[in-house]
Amino acid sequence: MSVTIDITGLPPERIAFCPSPLAELGNALHALAEPAHHVRQHAWTTATTAALAPCLADRLHEADFMWRSTRSDFLLPPQPRETLAEELDDLDLMDDELFVGAALEISCSNSHYGRGTPSPLVDEWARRRALDLAAARGPRQAAFVERMLADPTATRAWIRRLLEDCDEAFFADTWRRVRIQLAADARHKTELLRRKGLAEALADASPALSLEEDEHGTRIVVDKLVQGRTDARGSSVTLLPSAFGWPHLIALYAPGWQPVIQYPVATREVGGTEPVETVQLRLEALAHPMRMRMCRNLARGPYATSELAHAFGITAPEVSRHLAVLRKAGLLTTQRRGRYVLHQLDFSVVARLGSDFLESVLR
Incomplete structure (x- = not known):
């Protein structure tokens, strides 16, 4: 599964890497709302939450559905400003x-x-759906949505004041700290784009970003556990670096919006680099009870096919089929000793599986 952005014929100058203070504020608010997603920001989220004035904390809670589970599209500006x-x-x-x-x-x-x-402002079905989703998230969110639908102008002004108050309370200092890193990252990606092409720039931004080119055209592919596509031909694509982004990789691909991708900077750590398809393949390989039992032996030492057949009371061809599944998923190492081929669990891969899975579902 993936999100694809058709960029066939799009000039390189219409693809921009640029930091956005609004997008970074959206990520910072998400980190405050979901600190468990952002263990790298534990010190910042703890200190910032403790220092929030109760009135501001209440207002953030009232509106947090706009950045808690995902980021509302208006928080990802296609033309970032200073x-x-x-x-x-x-x-x-x-x-x-x-x-x-x-x-x-x-x-x-x-x-x-x-x-x-x-829009729920003009369509009754969309209006009911928005109210139902808000009600499922509690009375505060329901009241907020009802207010927005009744008086969108006043509610938009309320949202702007809230974001400005966040800027005054904590984000201005945070932005001064991270903007240098984000600007440097954007310059580096822009230079890669100029000298080596878009594929190199995307790969440097995230292992979950790639470029596909074939007879049907050229596409940016965002490896995520969702399926979607959009067309940037005749438009532009903006890529926003984020210091607060990891482990999330956000793609704005709604109809009528310019495509925007927000990627985390400085993610060169163990885990989180495997494609979603690989993580799925490994989880499926381990889901079979016989393969789970075999892994107990394979974790303790190298085994030949005949040894596993004897240990589990099944035929050698059955063992071979199970080993083939584990091997295809990249979970085994093999070595030859004389006429025997010995198999063993690859500890480095299995040790990363939890973090790879977590990053895949949060990406």
């Missing part, structure tokens, strides 16, 4: 239907995201 104020000014120019529709996406499980839905 300052948060400039990006908020751009938001003020967005019409109410588009802004409210983006704000009330609410859940990352929305199956209609890639197809688009009418």
Whole structure:
């Protein structure tokens, strides 16, 4: 599964790497709402949460569905600015239907995201759906959505004040700290794009980003546990580096929006680099009870096929079939000793499986 962005014929100058203060604020708010996702930011989330004024903390809780499970699309600006104020000014120019529709996406499980839905301001079905999803998240969220649908202009002003108050309370200092790193990363990716091409720049941004080229065209592929596609031909693609992003990789591909990808910087750590398909293959290989039992032996030492057949009371061909599945998933190492081929569990791969799986579902 993946999100694909068709960029056939798109000039390189229409692909931009650039940091965004609004996008980074959205990620910072997500880290405060879901600190368990962001163990690398534990010190920051703990200190910032402790220092929040109770009134601001309550307001953040009221609106946190816009950044808790995913980021509302308006938090990923396609034309980043130097300052948060400039990006908020751009938001003020967005019409109410588009802004409210983006704000009330609410859940990352929305199956209609890639197809688009009418604005809840003009469509009764979309209105009921937004109210139902909000009600499932508690009375505060339900009241907030009802207020937004009744008076979108006043609620948008409330959201802007909230983001400005966050900037004053904690984000301005945080942005001064991280913007240098993000600007340097964007310059490096831009130089890679210029000198070595888009494939190199994407690979450097994230192992989950790649470029596909064939007779049908050229596409950016975002390896995620979702299926989606969008067309950037005649438009642009913006890639936003994020210091608070890991382990998430966000792709904005809703109809009517310029594609935006937000990727985490500095993720060169153990785990989190395997494609979703590989993680799925390994989990499926280990789900079979006989293979799980075999792994107990294979973890303790090298075994030949005949030894495993004798140990588990099954035929050698059955053992071979199970070993083939484990080997295809990359979970085994093999070595030859004389006329015997010995198999053993690859500890380095198995040790990463938990972190690879967690990163895949949070990506």
